[in-house]
Amino acid sequence: MNINPFRKDDLWFKGNIHSHSTLSDGKKTPEELVESYRIGGYAFLSISDHELFTDLSNLDREDFILLPSIERKMVRENKPYMDWKGYHFGGIQGSNNTIQQAAQTPLSHGTSFEIPVAKEGEHIEEAQKMINMLNDTGNIVILNHPQWSRLELEDFEKLEGLCGIEIYNSFAAVDGDDEGAGAAYWDSLLRKGARIWGIAADDTHSRRSDNHIKSELKQGWIVVKAPSLSKEAIILAIEEGSFYSSTGPEILSFEVKNNVVSVTCSEVNKIEFITYEHHGHTEWAQGESLTEASYKLNGDEKYVRVVCVELNGKTAWSNPIFLDW
Numbered sequence: 001m002n003i004n005p006f007r008k009d010d011l012w013f014k015g016n017i018h019s020h021s022t023l024s025d026g027k028k029t030p031e032e033l034v035e036s037y038r039i040g041g042y043a044f045l046s047i048s049d050h051e052l053f054t055d056l057s058n059l060d061r062e063d064f065i066l067l068p069s070i071e072r073k074m075v076r077e078n079k080p081y082m083d084w085k086g087y088h089f090g091g092i093q094g095s096n097n098t099i100q101q102a103a104q105t106p107l108s109h110g111t112s113f114e115i116p117v118a119k120e121g122e123h124i125e126e127a128q129k130m131i132n133m134l135n136d137t138g139n140i141v142i143l144n145h146p147q148w149s150r151l152e153l154e155d156f157e158k159l160e161g162l163c164g165i166e167i168y169n170s171f172a173a174v175d176g177d178d179e180g181a182g183a184a185y186w187d188s189l190l191r192k193g194a195r196i197w198g199i200a201a202d203d204t205h206s207r208r209s210d211n212h213i214k215s216e217l218k219q220g221w222i223v224v225k226a227p228s229l230s231k232e233a234i235i236l237a238i239e240e241g242s243f244y245s246s247t248g249p250e251i252l253s254f255e256v257k258n259n260v261v262s263v264t265c266s267e268v269n270k271i272e273f274i275t276y277e278h279h280g281h282t283e284w285a286q287g288e289s290l291t292e293a294s295y296k297l298n299g300d301e302k303y304v305r306v307v308c309v310e311l312n313g314k315t316a317w318s319n320p321i322f323l324d325w
């Protein structure tokens with residue numbers, strides 16, 4: 001078995017695919033967000049304002065592009081906190097092929113929506129309708145911050161049409177890393193056979209004052225391997241899972257070759273191979289830091305993904321390599 005999710009000659013581009021501007025409840029204008037991320041070494045950004053689809057490609061530069069996007073919300077009747085136990089979905093305009101296969105014309109800049117309130121017992125059905133609407137208008141769909149939303153696995157495990165799930169949300173993580181986490185949900189879905197990517201994103205709101213002990217700005221990102229920096233190349237790579245998520249470390253390579261899974265990365269303290277149904281393997285740095293690890297697969301795993309962790313807790317997550325033995 002030989003699988004390499006990253007094409008050899010392609011380039012790495014760092015981006016944040018979840019942010020809010022003054023067009024909804026963010027404190028920075030789209031122009032300020034672009035400037036901040038561009039200076040920070042990012043190459044792309046989605047300004048996914050609440051209930052408002054934006055295509056801000058007029059702000060594109062030679063070294064920085066915007067992906068047209070939206071964040072849609074659904075709340076549930078009779079919940080003490082209307083925003084919780086509901087769903088937030090990220091919708092990002094898909095590749096040309098995704099748009100062509102969609103049933104309806106793509107959303108255009110400035111399209112806005114009301115927030116639906118699902119009746120008791122109908123929330124899963126309503127969530128599916130929302131995903132379908134986003135897919136039918138040519139978007140890929142991401143389940144945002146499931147932990148912050150206090151979702152149960154049963155609230156979303158049967159939903160169809162999800163491309164990704166947030167496994168790290170910086171805005172929620174300001175209140176504590178567990179609040180922004182999602183990787184346990186992700187593994188649950190993967191164990192059930194879902195083919196879904198893990199996403200780290202800022203969910204930038206820029207609401208906290210400058211002297212706040214922690215900001216969500218530039219804390220969680222994805223790094224995409226693509227042939228060039230164009231909307232089509234980046235979104236196609238996201239659709240195909242040619243990226244990893246991170247709050248710090250870099251993943252330089254990740255592949256399965258002759259049934260051995262291997263990874264190379266920036267200096268970390270721990271490299272964990274998560275597999276199913278076996279437990280996988282964890283390699284710890286022995287004194288010095290670690291920049292590579294490999295592990296011989298048993299030959300019947302359903303998938304393998306890798307997690308690289310620095311001593312300070314900063315983490316990089318690969319996407320799963322799915323194994324059809």
Ligand SMILES: [Zn+2]
Binds near residue numbers: 071144145
């Ligand atoms: Zn949200």
Ligand SMILES: [Zn+2]
Binds near residue numbers: 018019020071
């Ligand atoms: Zn958001």
